[in-house]
Amino acid sequence: MLMLSKQQTLPVVAEKVAIMQPYFFPYLGYFALIKHTDFFVSFDPVQYIRKGWMNRNRVLKPGEGWQYITAPVQAADRDALIKEVQVVEGEAWKMQILRQLEHYKKRAPYYAEVTALLESCFASPELSISRLNTFYLLQVCQYLAIPFSYDIFSDLNLTLGPVAAPDEWALRTSQALGATTYVNAPGGREFFHPEKYASExxxxxxxDITLEPYSQRRPTFEAGLSIVDVLMFNTPEQVCAMLDNVVLAG
Structure with a gap:
């Protein structure tokens, strides 16, 4: 059975650490963060946000525009943590996603390869959305030949210092891992404080990643779609070149 194996040891040198909630087949920028750090933490001890990116993402729909692909989740308390949420059992939603992607066969040159990748992902019987999404990240990274040294926060059993503000989860986790640098997506600039990090x-x-349009074989380019769409139209080498179109800055 295909399951996510727990990482037993941290890297010898984890200079640069990234910490993100485990999203469902996320966009290119998420994988750029993985590619340009030494260790990745799937962060799952916080509240699960409904109608977010944890159980769905966007791909092309036939004709024009985009549609969601979704992993439905089991009923849970509104305050449930990510690590407590499970996807619905069975194959129905997985088959639905594959059916939604069938229209790519007409124009996407790597439809067969990506379908095989997804079938490998969907072969996992895992129900935990945290572990399942991390397993999907691992499968995509292996397809792209990107090293992926990772663990799930709830598996690490770290002893953290006091967390008094939203940006201190990442700070305390980085310290507990012995990291010298924490790398974040650009969206967190408004509540992360470089002076606080430097003082500790x-x-x-x-x-910051520059996302250039790629050919989707249709008149209008749909930006910001799932990695699934990117892989449909690009080789792993081309995708890796996209992931290197980044700037790391304080």
């Missing part, structure tokens, strides 16, 4: 021995950086 951790450098704070933000990764």
């Amino acid at each position: 021995g951790v450098s704070l950086q933000f990764l």
Whole structure:
């Protein structure tokens, strides 16, 4: 059975750490963060946000525009944490996603390869959305030949210092892992404080990626779609080149 194996040891040198909630087949920028750090933490001890990116993402729909692909989740308390949420059992939603992607066969040159990748992902019987999404990240990274040294926060059993503000989860986790640098997506600039990090021995950086349009074989380019769409139209080498179109800055 295909399951996510728990990482037993941290890297010898984890200079740069990224910490993100485990999203469902996320967009290119998420994988750029993985590619340009030494260790990745799937962060699952916080509240699960409904109608977010945890159980769905966007792909092309036939004709024009985009549509969601979704992993439905089991009923849970509104305050449930990510680590407590499970996807619905069975194959129905997985088959639905594959059917939604069938229209790509007409114009996407790598439809067969991506379908095989997804079938490999969907072969996992895992129900935890945290572990399942991390398993999907691992499968995509292996397809792209990107090293992926990772663990799930709830598996790490870290002893953290006091967390008094939203940006201190990442700070305390970075310190507990012995990291010298924490790298965040650009969207967190408004509530992360470089001076605080520097005063506690951790450098704070933000990764900005320039996302150039690629051919989707249709008149209008749909930006910001799932990695699934990117893989449909590009080789792993081309995708890796996209992931290197980044700037790391404080």
